[in-house]
Amino acid sequence: LSWKELEEGAVVKGGTSVSYIVSGWRVNRPVINEAKCTNCLICWIYCPEPAIVRHEGGKVTIDYDHCKGCGICEAECPPKAIAMVKEQ
């Protein structure tokens, strides 16, 4: 866009990060071992992005579109139910 077309002050509608896919940033992806997961939600609290999705009943899954692969969930998981697995 030309400088005449952009919104001054880089003002954009809120919530645009939802459409910004960061899955390409990952080297390792977190994989949840459901057999070990106790649904304690520690990963949900610690995840710096909204990439841990909490479902009804407490079950968690990972939103890989918005997970950058930082590994905080693996480090914080008390029952060691999350493993970082190298992306193919």
Next chain:
Amino acid sequence: MTLAQTVRVAALQGDEAVAEAVRQCDVDVVAAYPITPQTIIVEKLAEFVADGRFAGEFVPVESEHSALSACVGASATGARVFTATSSQGLAYMHEMLYNASGMRLPIVMAVANRALSAPLVLNADHSDMMGSRDCGWIQVYAENVEEIYDRTIQMFKLSEDPRVMLPSALNFEGFILSHDKERVRLLEEAPIRNFLGRPRPKYRLDPDAPMTFGAIATPDSYYEFRMQQAEAMKATLGVFEEVERDFEKFSGRRYGAVDAYNTDRADRLMVINGSAGGTMRAAARALNAAGENVGVLAIKLYRPFPVDEVLSHLSRCKTVITMDRSISLGAQSGPISEDIKSALLGAGENKPVMSVTYGIGGRDLLIDDGKKIFGMAKDGLQDGAGNMMYGVKG
């Protein structure tokens, strides 16, 4: 309403004049941290709040970085916002200065100019603002207390203009102006508020319609946002003139982007900013009364730099004397001198420029000093006079 009815006379310090103007300007949010020599502004505003004379929100913060951050947030909601600082405080605000201008937020800030540490000093020079010269803020330098009062009012009008939408820094030297008590013809509140209207930004933060201000850019768009700011700076020159004209209609007072004394006749022309402008005019008048022919061009609006207007005053003289109250260490001369030399070169004018540094860390510049400096440029430039540290103990 006649002009006489709008005026009430008071003896005010520069800082008090700022606080009084802010109180009258229907400001919504003030977030500021006290620092010498700006302290009186913050104290006065807090006093106005305590006395029920200021209806705006006063946010006492723990640092200047937070002060300007709070101002950025408040301004993004469409509020009229003010802050004030000096020296180390301005340095501490540095990263937020760019956020305010980049998000195009019309914040107004008073800067009681003070030299920077180390060594620690409380007195005036322009190194604080000159160190943040390129931050995208409009920069005005006032010369006396009444001008400080008037400019505070004008800055809101200028910054909030839809063609501008840039923050403004009103500069005046610490102690010399911040603490100097002078006669000020205060204006009535109603015509001030009528002159200002209310800020009407295109976008504002609203929980019901979320917006992101200063979103992430990439190399594909960042340059274009800076281009917008550069264009807004250009537009500011014209709007500044309109604001001054409209302000004059109800106040009877006008200053100009520059103040020119004898520039159409002088053989030696001194270019200066800040409080020393008046001192140097007094020196020039005394010399001219004794048969010499010198002039003074005081730069009021420093950013955007009114280059065409400046050049129109430089055309007649044989020698230019530039006066910088800040040091750009390692450079050939101070920032005003560099601006003037660049303007002259851009216009294809080749005339000698004597670059003078003065007043560093609050060192006085008196009328006799002005006479001496004009004298040094009398017979053309002496060797070594191309960049002179005036008044340093040698």
